[in-house]
Amino acid sequence: MPLSVFSLMLVVFGLTTGEFVIAGLVPDVAAGLSVSVPAAGLLVSAYAVGMIVGGPVVTVLTARIGRKPLIIGLVAVSVLGNLGSAVAPGYAVLLLSRFVAGLIVATFFAVAITTTAAMAPEGRQSSMIAKVALGMNLGIILGTPLGTFVGHHAGWRATFVAVAAITLLALLLVLRFVPAFPAAGGSAVRDLRVLADREVQLGIVLTAVGNLGVVTVFTYIAPLLTDVAGFAADAVPVLLLVYGAGAVIGNLLGGRLADRALMPSLAWMLTALAGTLVLWWLAADNRVAVAVLTFVLGALAFAIIPGMQTRVLTAAGAAPTLAIAVNASGFQLAAAFGGWLGGGLMAGAGPRALYPAAALTTLAGLGIALAMLRRDRAKTVSPPAATAAER
Structure with a gap:
């Protein structure tokens, strides 16, 4: 892996770990700040809201900035947001710090992907982009459980x-190894028009609704594992590692399935996801x-995720950077609402209610x-065949 690509992958690893480790x-955090578990869960929502707001706004406002200085500025904001989280004297400051850290994430993902494609040799763009995206998987399979382990033994601030x-x-690696590229250029108004495209809109809605159920469960996976399933707190990092291992394998398989049959594979996988949530509900203890x-x-x-991303990219046409950023915001919209929904269910009906609620929202994504x-199938009907049928 070229060091330029590795440096971007390491940033993705850090951003992903910072996003998911709070779960x-x-x-x-609830015990340390003397707040309720649902209130602590809203810290996930704060990060997600930052991504939702920052995705389109930061991407449009920074469209004329060169890619390397833009990447440096975005990563610097992330560092400051995480340091602010570490030293936060109370819940309100921690909530604000998580929001600030999330503001730059969607734009960074979008710029990192386009920069990697520009650096890649001809015909190897997809494989290079996959290596950058590997940072997300590693952030879940390694960063999240390791961060949880550190938090349990040295305090969540550590x-x-x-x-x-x-x-x-x-x-520092980005400064040394990522070459400078000019700004994407173009008109902000032209780029924003892509958001009016019906296919782009449907793709973003699919991302938000289709992921809502699983991110709701993941946000509260620690109390679900300990309070409902009966695992010891020390087992949570191990089970997060198990979750991350599944994520790596699923990402690879999902990409291959999406290459073969994009929407049919998504429909089948959403069906399987809803079924898995129902099974977990039935076997929760x-x-x-x-x-x-x-x-x-x-x-x-x-x-x-690969299929959802591909769907939006295919529909986006001339403004892929903005489309990727907004699609990432769609995923975080699910995370933000999932934190609120899960907290309300835990405070009311109890933690077991998260599973059927998550299954129902996943079925909505399937719809x-x-x-x-x-x-798609209606568009493939040829005019001659339709005319013959009418006759």
């Missing part, structure tokens, strides 16, 4: 210091079953995917 530390240190190291389903859930949660599939 394993929700009880620790986890954010570690995330800031890793991201700062990545920034069986630790063996929960351990197995944790792996399956991770695999399916990330198997659907959107099936509607898109019908639209």
